[in-house]
Amino acid sequence: MSNLLSRLLLSLILLVGAPVVYCVSYFVLDGSLIRTDELSLLASNGVTSLFIVVAWILIWRRQVVWTAGRRQMTIVAGLLALIPALLVNLIISATSRFVDEVAIVIGGLCWCSVWLALTVFIWRETALERAKRLGEVSESAIACPNCGYNMTGLRQARCPECGTQYTLDELFGMLRERAADLEREQVEAK
Numbered sequence: 588m589s590n591l592l593s594r595l596l597l598s599l600i601l602l603v604g605a606p607v608v609y610c611v612s613y614f615v616l617d618g619s620l621i622r623t624d625e626l627s628l629l630a631s632n633g634v635t636s637l638f639i640v641v642a643w644i645l646i647w648r649r650q651v652v653w654t655a656g657r658r659q660m661t662i663v664a665g666l667l668a669l670i671p672a673l674l675v676n677l678i679i680s681a682t683s684r685f686v687d688e689v690a691i692v693i694g695g696l697c698w699c700s701v702w703l704a705l706t707v708f709i710w711r712e713t714a715l716e717r718a719k720r721l722g723e724v725s726e727s728a729i730a731c732p733n734c735g736y737n738m739t740g741l742r743q744a745r746c747p748e749c750g751t752q753y754t755l756d757e758l759f760g761m762l763r764e765r766a767a768d769l770e771r772e773q774v775e776a777k
């Protein structure tokens with residue numbers, strides 16, 4: 588089994604396991620430690636979210652290039668995901684006085700799915716990172732800005748991999764930009 592396949596399977600197991608964690612934490616907390624239903628559900632939201640966040644990061648951490656920007660965005664995504672979660676919670680609570688519990692559960696579900704979806708975009712590697720990972724970029728190599736294909740030695744400014752057509756000044760401009768990016772990333776990494 589390849590590494591990627593085992594990560595995908597673990598992700599699937601995580602999504603199936605999350606409701607189990609939710610139920611177990613609810614039954615442990617409710618009645619024994621916490622008196623009200625709403626608080627027990629809120630605490631179970633917290634426990635399950637923590638489980639998902641930790642497991643998700645553990646599964647994918649080696650696949651992600653952890654720049655300072657990505658770390659910050661991952662945390663910001665957690666805060667951003669609170670907005671739709673609270674909105675959904677408010678809307679459901681407003682429509683009926685008797686479904687507060689449902690509002691809490693769906694609000695938690697909403698937070699987890701929004702955060703997970705955001706991490707997929709935040710953690711995705713850029714064309715430049717892909718090129719570096721594949722060893723296709725050295726300081727002087729010209730890589731296709733669109734797909735990272737090494738265009739060194741070509742007699743035309745058209746990428747044979749993705750078909751994007753460039754002008755020479757575009758390629759030189761992007762080469763300078765990339766050198767600046769590399770420099771900035773090296774400074775950030777320090």
Ligand SMILES: [Zn+2]
Binds near residue numbers: 746
């Ligand atoms: Zn290309």
